[in-house]
Amino acid sequence: MNNNNLCGEHQVVEQQEQNSSFSHDLLVDDDEFSFRSSYIDDEEVAMLFERENMHLPREDYLMRLQNGDLDPTHRRDSIDWIAKVIDYYDFGPSTAYLSANYLDRFVSVNQLPADPWVMQLLAVTCLSLAAKVDETRRPPSLYLQVCEPKFTFQATTIKRMELLVLSTLNWRMASVTPFSFIEYFLIKINGHKPSRTLISTSVQLILSSIRGTEFLNLKPSEIAAAIAIYVSSGGTLAVDYASAISCFIQHEKLLKCLEMIQEVPIGYGFLQNESSSLSSVTQSPNGVLDAACSFNY
Template sequence: MESLLCDEDWLNSPTKKLPGLGMCTASFYTTTADCEHALTVCLQKEISYMLEPGYVECLRSSELLAARFRTIRWFIKSRRRLNLSLGIVFDAANYFDRFISMNHCHQWKGWMIELLSVACLSIAVKLSEISIPLLQEFQMEDLQYSFQPSTIQRMELTLLKALGWRLACITAYSYVELLTYHLNSLQPHLNEAIISRATELLLGAISDSKFLAFRQCTLAVSALRCSLEELLPSKSDTHIAYFACLIPQDQKDDLVKCHKIMEERVADPLYSLTTCGNSYCPSSPMTVITTERIDLYDCYVDLSLFKVPGSNAECPSNRKKQKREEETPSHCNTSGPSP
């Protein structure tokens, strides 16, 4: 089990390309009109995948800020370990945030967060990849608990119902190719460097709760603006002006705020995206090295603890399961998993 302390090099320096980044350089779109039409569609669709109001306050009140950070970090590391496409990280983060934002649970436990995280990543992979890892492969690193496949499948169904089966989410990463189509006139290596750097910034942004207040299109433009100012300062104003014209008018003020925060993250050595500052590594009793994992048997995982309005996490047949639990052998007794 690796340390959960923030001493790893999971976001590289700005001058060093991250493996797997810059994969959007080959554009799917053939004309500027096609690209701008697709962008308009994305801006409209994005609204359907936004978080419930007050989500950041919910995270604070439920003491979930540190748990969320660890989850996003786990998504990023799992993507690398399993060689998954980069968009999966952003999709899984969207599922995770949307589920918690609509959840009325006030006593989240450690196993609940980890089970939800595994389900989010598993569903995101199934929607994007051809070769799907086994459920046990998702749980090989950085988790305190180990779940049976049947438990994960039940959690997947709970998650799908809660999200209304709306999974084709629009994330900040969804805008990268659309926005950088305008940069095709640049030298390929420079175009790729800008995309790679912007993606680095977006990976840092989705890990930071301060950026949850902004729309995904605003995050994407802010990341590209920082990348252009860093890598192409002489021509950045022209490209930035073009990007800003594509963003809805009601997002202009937020664009200024978001860019300012992102600039601070890049420039400040304490909170830099390339170092481990307080904002990116919240202190938590969970930041310890764990030598053993806790096996949670399916017969004692109660999904009704996930209180989602309008959904019944436990189907009626589970009332029969509750009766069977009384007769379950003692080796299934995991009724007291620690938070």
């Protein structure tokens, strides 16, 4: 790929206030959460168990974050920014989770360049793809670059990065997430359709778990099962509730996840560091897609 041909097409545009005719007010839902839950039966959940392994980061991803092979601050900063945009456009919880899932899966199978703009490009790309999968109303990808991103990119750059992410993830974008299981487990534990309070609290905890790297070595079903037990028992480690779903999840995994959930602050959204600042310095790296295409698979 020719760097010179890319310089003009893929320069980072100057960071400035985006003036768009698209209003995020159009996205406001009357419900507190726009998570669209629907009951699934035993046969459907069995299929989800089979599929969830296809939508996980590589097994050594958490270890690489912990031992310094990958910089965890890059992931944190990207997810912090995604959280702000999710809130700005009032996107649904599933879009938030999918964005982080795509980002983690992509990073886990690539050796990314150290340039800070790479993660910003990946963040806006994963958010754009997630919105296309899950949102019925969304702005063009160019206008997702709000809330003081470190860098902003032209639409053509984002589009080409989308194709790279799609190819890397084998076009498996309908990821199985904890939202896929949560209502099923709540019904199994409580014996009836869960209340709005149980659903809302479960959604809050799922979103809050996104930022924690310690959850990266757990499957969506394990996170959902532990959260279902936790909210059903009133925020305790009442493992007695586990008997209702013990045939689905290993007991040791449930205990581990329950302990981790107890440390997660409950709150809508997954931005835990409100004071973290994002640099407004704009640079213009050349050959964005050249570098992207040179990632090691």
